[in-house]
Amino acid sequence: MKKLSIIFCTLLASWLLLFDQQIILQTSSASIDDYTLTSEQMAVVKNRNVISSENIANTDDDHMSNSVIGHEYSDDLEDMEDIYESESSSDDIIELNVGGQKMVTYRSTLTAVPNSSLALLFTKDLKDKTKLKRKHKKIKFFDYNPIQFAYLLDQLRSMKRMPKISAYELNIIAPPADVRFNFSTMLFELGLTPDRFLSPLVGVHLNLSTDSLIGWKECFRGAYNISFDDQILTNTCKGNRLLVACRSTTDEKTLVVAGVGKREDLLHPCSSNTYCAAEMKNSIGFYYAKNQAWGFEGRPKDFIANYHGKGRGRFPGIPRGSFALNPCDSSDQNSEYRLCWSLAANIGRGGGDRCGSSTNLHNTDGWERLIYQVD
Missing domain, CATH: 3.30.710.10 (Potassium Channel Kv1.1; Chain A)
Structure with a gap:
């Protein structure tokens, strides 16, 4: 009788253990069904797994x-x-x-x-x-x-x-x-x-190498024996800043004189077609005599004007600080810093075009006008 009791208890325990495992399996199966992931959620899980794998792979010293x-x-x-x-x-x-x-x-x-x-x-x-x-x-x-x-x-x-x-x-x-x-x-x-982005940046420059130009793009080139059309300044060279220069055709690498100016300063009007006073900025002043001439007056950085103030200038009828136009600038003061081009609209074009100290160049093809621009 005692042996039968032991056998019965063993069988009962085995049956209860099997019953518990079935309940656990059923519960697990139900939980998976109840929480099935959507395709979007599965994508997130996969992406997280990829990121996690990369993080693990990259745990080197670097x-x-x-x-x-x-x-x-x-x-x-x-x-x-x-x-x-x-x-x-x-x-x-x-x-x-x-x-x-x-x-x-x-x-x-x-x-x-x-x-x-x-x-x-x-x-x-x-x-x-x-x-x-x-x-x-x-x-x-x-x-x-x-x-x-x-x-x-x-x-x-x-x-x-x-x-x-x-x-x-x-x-x-x-x-x-x-x-x-x-x-x-x-x-x-x-x-x-x-x-670093533009050189030269301002002012007037003598014997400037074209190899030293930074940021400048050539927009005009023409010989001195062809009169200059000022429409080029509005139709061709439209940059916010211009570099105006001249050179001898015997040395195309060197600009004899070059002046830099902002567009708003390039056409500073002359009060008269017989004389003009440039408005100086950074040792250079551009001027424009309508239908006659265009150019600039430059000065050395250490220049001290000896003709400023009220009164008459060196020539009768010309105010102090002004220079004569006939039709171009013919002043010999700081002559190497001056440039003048007579305009095509000048009916009685008599010349006087200059490149620095070299004057009366209007009939020669041995000199060139150049204009560079930046946007």
């Missing part, structure tokens, strides 16, 4: 020892990784080390002046991806005064929020005198000086 920002940048452009393929943000945050001080800003701030040396360091759209190498990534370091660099960043932040201006019109202001030392050097090294 990735584990850096923050996200530090991971993206190195001290050399050729060391930069192909970051634009992995980043989804078009204006991500950049961390800098400037003279040992941490600074954080947006990429758009550092690239506010396109094609500057600073912008090229942080431009994503690098053309030659084949040169990019996988190396240990570093936070970008600049060996500059952090106070000066912060002063620069504030101005770049303002620039990116304002309407776009031409790079040669940059006007980055230096900080107060007590922290100004080396600020201009920093701007030069970062490619944030106007003459």
Whole structure:
């Protein structure tokens, strides 16, 4: 009887264990049916799995020892990784080390002046991806005064929020005198000086090599024995700034005299067709005698005028500060800094065209007029 009790208890325990397992299996099956994932949810799960797998695969020294920002940048452009393929943000945050001080800003701030040396360091759209190498990534370091660099960043932040201006019109202001030392050097090294985009920028220049021109595009060239049509200034050369020059055909690489002016200053009217007074800006003044002549008067930077003030000039009937037109400028004062072209509309064109100190060139094909422009 005792043996029968033991056998019965064993069978009962086995039956109860089997019953519990069936209940568990049924419950599990029901829960799967009740929480079936949609196709969209399955896609999310799969994507998460892919991301998770990539994260696990990238746990080498190059990735584990850096923050996200530090991971993206190195001290050399050729060391930069192909970051634009992995980043989804078009204006991500950049961390800098400037003279040992941490600074954080947006990429758009550092690239506010396109094609500057600073912008090229942080431009994503690098053309030659084949040169990019996988190396240990570093936070970008600049060996500059952090106070000066912060002063620069504030101005770049303002620039990116304002309407776009031409790079040669940059006007980055230096900080107060007590922290100004080396600020201009920093701007030069970062490619944030106007003459990096346009040279020469202002003024009058003698014996200027055409190889030294930066940013200028030729829009007109013509021989001196063909009268100049001033319609070229409105129909052909439409730039906001012009470089007007002349040269001998025996040396096409050298501009004997060249003057730079803004469009609004190029046609400063003369009060009379017998004399004119140019309005000087940056040691150069353009003038325009309607239907007669167009040109400029230039002066050396250290020039001190000896004829300013009231009263008569060197010639009777010519006010002080003016020069005679017959039909072109024939003054011999600072003669090498002067240029004059008589206009095609001048019916009684008698000549007088000049290129610096060389005058009466209107009948020669050995001299050329040139105009360059920028947008």
